[in-house]
Amino acid sequence: LAVPFPARPALVSSAGVANYTLSVVSLTSVPATLDLAVSSVSGINVTFAPDQIPAGSTSVKVAVSFTVSKSVSPGSYSITVSASQKGMLGSSVVASQSVQVRVVSYLVVMVGRAFIPATIDVPAGSTVYWVRLNGALSQYDNGDHNVVFTNGMASSPILQQWATYSFTFGTAGTFPYTCTLHDGMDGTVVVG
Numbered sequence: 001l002a003v004p005f006p007a008r009p010a011l012v013s014s015a016g017v018a019n020y021t022l023s024v025v026s027l028t029s030v031p032a033t034l035d036l037a038v039s040s041v042s043g044i045n046v047t048f049a050p051d052q053i054p055a056g057s058t059s060v061k062v063a064v065s066f067t068v069s070k071s072v073s074p075g076s077y078s079i080t081v082s083a084s085q086k087g088m089l090g091s092s093v094v095a096s097q098s099v100q101v102r103v104v105s106y107l108v109v110m111v112g113r114a115f116i117p118a119t120i121d122v123p124a125g126s127t128v129y130w131v132r133l134n135g136a137l138s139q140y141d142n143g144d145h146n147v148v149f150t151n152g153m154a155s156s157p158i159l160q161q162w163a164t165y166s167f168t169f170g171t172a173g174t175f176p177y178t179c180t181l182h183d184g185m186d187g188t189v190v191v192g
Contacts, residue, residue: 008162009076009100011131012044012066013107016116019133020162022048022062024083030057032085034094040079043069044101053083068103077101104129108187110145110159110179112137115187124191127168132159145185149177 012018024036034053038046049063082096109116110132122128130147137143147165148155153175156165169175169191179185 008164009102010066011102011104011107011129011164012068013104013129014068014070014072015105015107015120016109018066018107018109018131019111020064020066021135022064022081024053024057024060024062026058028058030055034083034085036062036081036083038079038081040101041072041077043072044077044079044103045069046079046081066101072103074103074105077103107131109133113179113182113185115179115185118186119188119190121190121192122169124169124172126191127166128189129164129166130156130159131164132161135161144181145179146181147177147187148180149175151175 010018010020030053033055036048036051036053038048040046045067047065049065050060053060077100078098079101080096080098082093084093104127106120106122106126106128108120108128108130110130111134115130120128132143132145134143144158144160146156146158147167154167158181159165169189172191175189175191177187177189
């Protein structure tokens with residue numbers, strides 16, 4: 001049983017919930033229902049939907065939601081995702097994998113055709129991170145996004161799923177940006 005996760009660290013922030021997709025793959029069908037769990041540092045909470053892998057499964061997509069307490073300092077953290085089977089004598093771990101999580105102060109998530117949050121307020125000197133979480137939006141739109149500031153000060157490359165971009169704002173001002181690949185997908189960074 002393998003529990004693959006994005007190769008890059010999962011970006012999360014105390015400003016909102018970050019949702020990722022976990023693919024659980026087994027070379028043979030799972031003989032019994034497996035419960036998913038995570039061990040993490042205090043203040044980083046992880047939930048799974050569904051939180052079980054049904055017996056007979058060979059591949060299951062699981063939504064993983066991260067919430068981070070404001071008491072957690074920015075930095076990299078290791079969490080362990082495990083799948084365990086309940087037996088007559090308790091639970092036994094069938095598979096586990098360590099996953100890197102990077103907590104940042106200011107995070108904008110690109111999902112569907114939206115920047116979430118659409119407007120973010122940060123102090124001067126702050127770094128804002130953008131992460132693309134969605135996969136393909138339709139058979140004609142693979143869901144790629146970019147971040148292009150309308151004043152021309154910076155632009156990201158095209159971001160594929162789980163790719164990130166960051167920019168540090170040295171001066172106060174209001175900085176609108178757009179995704180040039182999707183009309184109406186706009187955001188603003190307000191630097192105080």
